[in-house]
Amino acid sequence: MIQFHHVSKRYEDKQKSTIAVDRVSLAIPEGTIYGIIGFSGAGKSTLLRMINGLEKPSEGQVFVADQEISQLADTQLRSRRQKMGMIFQHFHLLWSRTVRENIAFPLEIADVDPATLNKKVDYLLERVGLTEKADDYPSQLSGGQKQRVGIARALANDPSVLLCDEATSALDPETTRSILKLLQEINQELGITLVIVTHEMSVVQSICRQMSVMDHGKVIEEGTVEELFSNPKHPITKRLVTNELKSVDHVEEVLSIHLYDLRNWNSIQQLISRHPVHLQILPGNLNVHQPVISFRVQGKSEDITAVKSILQSANEEGLSC
Numbered sequence: 001m002i003q004f005h006h007v008s009k010r011y012e013d014k015q016k017s018t019i020a021v022d023r024v025s026l027a028i029p030e031g032t033i034y035g036i037i038g039f040s041g042a043g044k045s046t047l048l049r050m051i052n053g054l055e056k057p058s059e060g061q062v063f064v065a066d067q068e069i070s071q072l073a074d075t076q077l078r079s080r081r082q083k084m085g086m087i088f089q090h091f092h093l094l095w096s097r098t099v100r101e102n103i104a105f106p107l108e109i110a111d112v113d114p115a116t117l118n119k120k121v122d123y124l125l126e127r128v129g130l131t132e133k134a135d136d137y138p139s140q141l142s143g144g145q146k147q148r149v150g151i152a153r154a155l156a157n158d159p160s161v162l163l164c165d166e167a168t169s170a171l172d173p174e175t176t177r178s179i180l181k182l183l184q185e186i187n188q189e190l191g192i193t194l195v196i197v198t199h200e201m202s203v204v205q206s207i208c209r210q211m212s213v214m215d216h217g218k219v220i221e222e223g224t225v226e227e228l229f230s231n232p233k234h235p236i237t238k239r240l241v242t243n244e245l246k247s248v249d250h251v252e253e254v255l256s257i258h259l260y261d262l263r264n265w266n267s268i269q270q271l272i273s274r275h276p277v278h279l280q281i282l283p284g285n286l287n288v289h290q291p292v293i294s295f296r297v298q299g300k301s302e303d304i305t306a307v308k309s310i311l312q313s314a315n316e317e318g319l320s321c
């Protein structure tokens, strides 16, 4: 379990003081895949970096498995950090070392004997699908392959937690899917807790179980991914969900419905709201003699089909013409 108790982080310099994280209390269960989302500058990375002590809170406490990270002395923190892997948007690989040497690096730091080290690196190369690339340099790899090296390196010391800071933001959608699949397998096979910071709702939607939304340093909404996607309450969450519905995975259609009795619109809308679609009523179509509502629906094609059938049965049941 990772816990934040009333955690704040303030950056001070001579000119100004910035509150990056503002009184956050949060519990991330062990073994889960947890998403932290929000717009740029919301405080996501700062919150993540407090889990492995790369940042210290100005106030409050951060616990990982009942150990107060924010109170550890430097040497204790270094050894604790070995059990918390981290991957980054721009990979942070060592460019003068081969793939094999990059993966071996944390094991060298941990003073692992050469035989165990080689065995471990071979296993990790195979696990992330890079055995063939072992002697290549990072500059010879694609973005997805570089992130696979990052993941293998992060797993070298058998971490219990893997922190992912915008790990797929520099990748195309296809490569993103393959990296997310790998992360999901790692979570299932090794039971590692994954904390994923991203501004891409599609990432959270595809692999996270629980999530929180941050804005101006605060956690403004939290819950299961299903809850927050189907019934976002905070305006920022709604905006994030709406933007996501415009993403490549979703389609858009303009539908119309004729309503003799406009009061029925509320019951139809209630039925539609059970589906995660974004619905925008288009102006200018309401006519007193033949009322027509036209609206733009964005969502997955199966949800749009469901909306169409709701409209169709509304017609058949005489709710509309």
Ligand SMILES: Nc1ncnc2c1ncn2[C@@H]1O[C@H](COP(=O)(O)OP(=O)(O)OP(=O)(O)O)[C@@H](O)[C@H]1O
Binding pocket: 011, 012, 018, 019, 020, 038, 039, 040, 041, 042, 043, 044, 045, 046, 047, 199
């Ligand atoms: N080392 C620092 N010194 C001063 N201010 C900082 C520092 N790191 C972050 N900040 C500020 O803290 C706030 C939160 O930054 P943070 O990087 O945590 O946000 P974020 O949600 O991860 O944003 P992004 O998605 O753009 O990375 C921002 O206003 C940022 O400018």
